[in-house]
Amino acid sequence: MSFSISPELLAQSTPFYHYDLALLDRTLAALQQAAKPRGFQAHYALKANVNLPVLARIKAAGLGADCVSGGEVQRALDAGFAPDHIVFAGVGKSDAEINRALAADIWCFNAESGEELQVLNALAGAQGRTARVALRVNPNVDAHTHPHITTGLEANKFGISLADLPAVVAQLSSLPSVELVGLHAHIGSQITDLTVFADLSHKLNELQTWLADQGYTLPHLNVGGGLGIDYHHPDENLIPDFEGYFSMFEKHLVRRPGQQVHVELGRAVVAQCGTLLSRVLYMKQSQQTQFAILDAGMTELMRPALYGSYHHIQNLSNPDGDRYIYDVVGPICESSDSFGKELALPRTQRGDLVAIRSAGAYGEVMSSGYNLREKAAAVYVG
Numbered sequence: 001m002s003f004s005i006s007p008e009l010l011a012q013s014t015p016f017y018h019y020d021l022a023l024l025d026r027t028l029a030a031l032q033q034a035a036k037p038r039g040f041q042a043h044y045a046l047k048a049n050v051n052l053p054v055l056a057r058i059k060a061a062g063l064g065a066d067c068v069s070g071g072e073v074q075r076a077l078d079a080g081f082a083p084d085h086i087v088f089a090g091v092g093k094s095d096a097e098i099n100r101a102l103a104a105d106i107w108c109f110n111a112e113s114g115e116e117l118q119v120l121n122a123l124a125g126a127q128g129r130t131a132r133v134a135l136r137v138n139p140n141v142d143a144h145t146h147p148h149i150t151t152g153l154e155a156n157k158f159g160i161s162l163a164d165l166p167a168v169v170a171q172l173s174s175l176p177s178v179e180l181v182g183l184h185a186h187i188g189s190q191i192t193d194l195t196v197f198a199d200l201s202h203k204l205n206e207l208q209t210w211l212a213d214q215g216y217t218l219p220h221l222n223v224g225g226g227l228g229i230d231y232h233h234p235d236e237n238l239i240p241d242f243e244g245y246f247s248m249f250e251k252h253l254v255r256r257p258g259q260q261v262h263v264e265l266g267r268a269v270v271a272q273c274g275t276l277l278s279r280v281l282y283m284k285q286s287q288q289t290q291f292a293i294l295d296a297g298m299t300e301l302m303r304p305a306l307y308g309s310y311h312h313i314q315n316l317s318n319p320d321g322d323r324y325i326y327d328v329v330g331p332i333c334e335s336s337d338s339f340g341k342e343l344a345l346p347r348t349q350r351g352d353l354v355a356i357r358s359a360g361a362y363g364e365v366m367s368s369g370y371n372l373r374e375k376a377a378a379v380y381v382g
């Protein structure tokens, strides 16, 4: 069944984000059904979507919160996540952000360098606290995804490189206000070749053995997020392949007795429940191209302009019409403000309502006010 909206929403001014919270609930149930029996703990990466009604459902399903800024830590607290279910990750945490998170007594900081460990030690010591820390390693595992959203290769800025790890670990004994509780890795986003999670598991197994030799047995492992979704066929695959994802770790990751293993998924949790609704402002025929110019643009959904990402587009006003070829673009003064070139859509005209699918993750959160655009509204159903 394809996407539709309730008749009352036809009067809603466009563009707006439409969130199907019942679908979010079904997605969360499928996630927990795959994670819990296998003994994995799911966290949600807030960066994908920080709307409070969305966070409320995620918290109610029992997930923890993975945050990458002081603002996200605060949002997680505001949404009611318990501090001991909050992790603070990120390659550039400021002193002020660290201090706030320490004061809130969050569960863990994912530290990305030796220098950051020293800062954590100094700031925690000054507050009379101990910072629980997981070392984020850069495992040099290729995620086989878009180069802009690969994070676990040596060329990326993220994590502690394997070559530097011995020196960073050696430093720990001189940092009394830091307690090493875990190891963390995240290799990239929108991963559809699940075998890369086997590669990651094998790398983490080696690292754990090496750390045990150094005298560190870790109560906690965090294998990151990254599970991709089906942008091309959202209706056929509304719920991501959580079974495939968790069974890969179940099979390949060697867990120590009593060890907790976290995942921190963003996109797979929220992408399919969000849709950007927009109206066609103008049709324009150039020499070679028929343009459909929408009232939504890269200011509402930046992914196509930023990564050339595909989002499935439906014309809700004329779903069954004969198909023609269009370039679907936004109103912003940038040539990259395009949702797709040479798309086959039913005959489209001014005033038609279109749905841009799979926009719940990295959509609204990445919106901007460029061209002094007003922020699009969010509407929740279910």
Ligand SMILES: Cc1ncc(COP(=O)(O)O)c(C=O)c1O
Binding pocket: 045, 048, 066, 089, 151, 186, 188, 189, 190, 224, 225, 226, 227, 264, 265, 266, 267, 268
């Ligand atoms: C460290 C970290 N954790 C979790 C995520 C969430 O990733 P995804 O939305 O692909 O599950 C990201 C984003 O790529 C990330 O950088």
Ligand SMILES: N[C@@H](CCCC[NH3+])C(=O)O
Binding pocket: 047, 149, 151, 189, 190, 303, 361, 362
């Ligand atoms: N914002 C990106 C993903 C980045 C994930 C965060 N490391 C996207 O839209 O696909």
